[in-house]
Amino acid sequence: MKKNIFFYLIFAAVCSGCTENNNRVNFIIKPNKRQIIIPIQLNDSITANMTFDSGAWNNSLEIDSTFFVSHPFLLLNILPDTLQTGSAWTDYRVTNLTYNVPPSVKIGNTNLVYNALAITNLQEAFQDEGMEGLFNIPKNDTTHVWELNFERNYLEIHQATNFRMPKNCFICPMKNGIYPFNIQLPLHVKCADGDTLTLNHTYFIDTGMPWDIALKYSAEELDFFNKKEDAVWSVFMDGYFRHYTVSAPLFDDFVMDSLRIYTFDYPDALPSKYIIGQNFLKRFNVFFDMKNKQVGLQPIKTFKRIINPGRRRFHFSAPQNSEGKFIVAMVANYKSNYYKTAGFQVGDEIVAVNGKPYKDITWEERSEFYKEDTLIYNLIRDGKPLQIVVQVNKNEEQGE
Numbered sequence: 001m002k003k004n005i006f007f008y009l010i011f012a013a014v015c016s017g018c019t020e021n022n023n024r025v026n027f028i029i030k031p032n033k034r035q036i037i038i039p040i041q042l043n044d045s046i047t048a049n050m051t052f053d054s055g056a057w058n059n060s061l062e063i064d065s066t067f068f069v070s071h072p073f074l075l076l077n078i079l080p081d082t083l084q085t086g087s088a089w090t091d092y093r094v095t096n097l098t099y100n101v102p103p104s105v106k107i108g109n110t111n112l113v114y115n116a117l118a119i120t121n122l123q124e125a126f127q128d129e130g131m132e133g134l135f136n137i138p139k140n141d142t143t144h145v146w147e148l149n150f151e152r153n154y155l156e157i158h159q160a161t162n163f164r165m166p167k168n169c170f171i172c173p174m175k176n177g178i179y180p181f182n183i184q185l186p187l188h189v190k191c192a193d194g195d196t197l198t199l200n201h202t203y204f205i206d207t208g209m210p211w212d213i214a215l216k217y218s219a220e221e222l223d224f225f226n227k228k229e230d231a232v233w234s235v236f237m238d239g240y241f242r243h244y245t246v247s248a249p250l251f252d253d254f255v256m257d258s259l260r261i262y263t264f265d266y267p268d269a270l271p272s273k274y275i276i277g278q279n280f281l282k283r284f285n286v287f288f289d290m291k292n293k294q295v296g297l298q299p300i301k302t303f304k305r306i307i308n309p310g311r312r313r314f315h316f317s318a319p320q321n322s323e324g325k326f327i328v329a330m331v332a333n334y335k336s337n338y339y340k341t342a343g344f345q346v347g348d349e350i351v352a353v354n355g356k357p358y359k360d361i362t363w364e365e366r367s368e369f370y371k372e373d374t375l376i377y378n379l380i381r382d383g384k385p386l387q388i389v390v391q392v393n394k395n396e397e398q399g400e
Contacts, residue, residue, distance in 0.1 A: 034210035053208030060116035096120035169296035209277035240314035311400035
């Protein structure tokens with residue numbers, strides 16, 4: 001009998017410990033999209049696998065319209081207001097419906113309060129058939145500390161009243177601005193060629209952005225990096241970005257020797273010029289303390305970069321102008337760019353490829369160009385016809 005009582009006491013203690021940890025939920029990161037996916041309970045009955053995106057700057061949830069159609073009882077007899085939304089990294093917009101009475105939300109055993117629910121064509125906007133929704137830390141949540149643990153891949157929501165930051169955390173005060181997640185960081189960057197640069201700015205933390213550090217259009221240091229010849233150029237939407245691998249100590253104590261700086265040469269919808277993304281954050285366990293307006297960065301021993309294996313190298317861009325002509329606007333400046341080697345120049349008009357008019361070639365057909373051995377381009381340069389033969393490198397390294 002005593003043994004049975006002892007067993008039940010042990011069992012009760014274990015269960016009690018499990019209950020205390022019910023604020024902890026595991027997440028996964030999808031390699032191709034590099035989103036942090038976390039299960040959320042809606043109305044205590046529906047599980048939505050949603051993307052944790054601190055880059056969402058409103059105080060609402062966003063549910064994909066396809067997911068909403070599958071769960072129409074989330075909202076009943078409530079009329080929406082119609083707004084416009086879309087990805088911050090492009091001018092592309094899709095219609096959404098905003099409801100001022102959102103469903104109840106629970107992560108683990110923590111109830112959260114959001115101001116609204118937006119029903120949006122997220123799968124269309126993000127080109128992701130599996131996306132079910134987006135969420136962020138509620139803007140006025142001062143009762144919790146949110147821990148994003150990249151060492152063991154979980155999100156845990158702590159009570160702010162009795163929480164203490166781990167002793168080995170770097171503490172970064174949140175700066176006032178459009179977004180709540182702005183922090184000041186002193187980064188002393190050393191490039192592969194030995195050049196050094198100090199990046200001491202206010203950075204916006206965007207967990208929905210996969211990259212390490214992004215320097216956006218009009219950032220002061222763009223010219224410094226864009227003159228480097230060791231850039232890796234990658235296709236991004238209908239354009240490109242470049243990245244550079246550098247080393248950088250953080251607070252003169254924690255050295256990041258494989259940090260990547262990404263540069264973007266064209267404007268978008270984000271007002272912030274300096275952004276921290278996932279592959280920077282993955283070097284730490286991250287603590288968002290809204291009550292004390294600070295972020296804790298606890299260094300971890302292991303860092304494994306999340307790579308999108310499908311990201312292709314950028315060679316050139318040739319958007320269609322108002323006259324219907326395809327004019328080369330950019331040729332990537334790196335030695336292994338076989339379009340540059342073949343002789344492509346900015347200002348060339350592309351007329352045809354392998355005998356087919358360029359205006360009749362679909363995006364799907366253009367993606368098949370990588371499988372060809374040779375591409376014959378008919379161009380017009382300075383008013384004169386020109387033919388250029390491009391030898392495709394099928395073994396070109398891909399991924400980013």
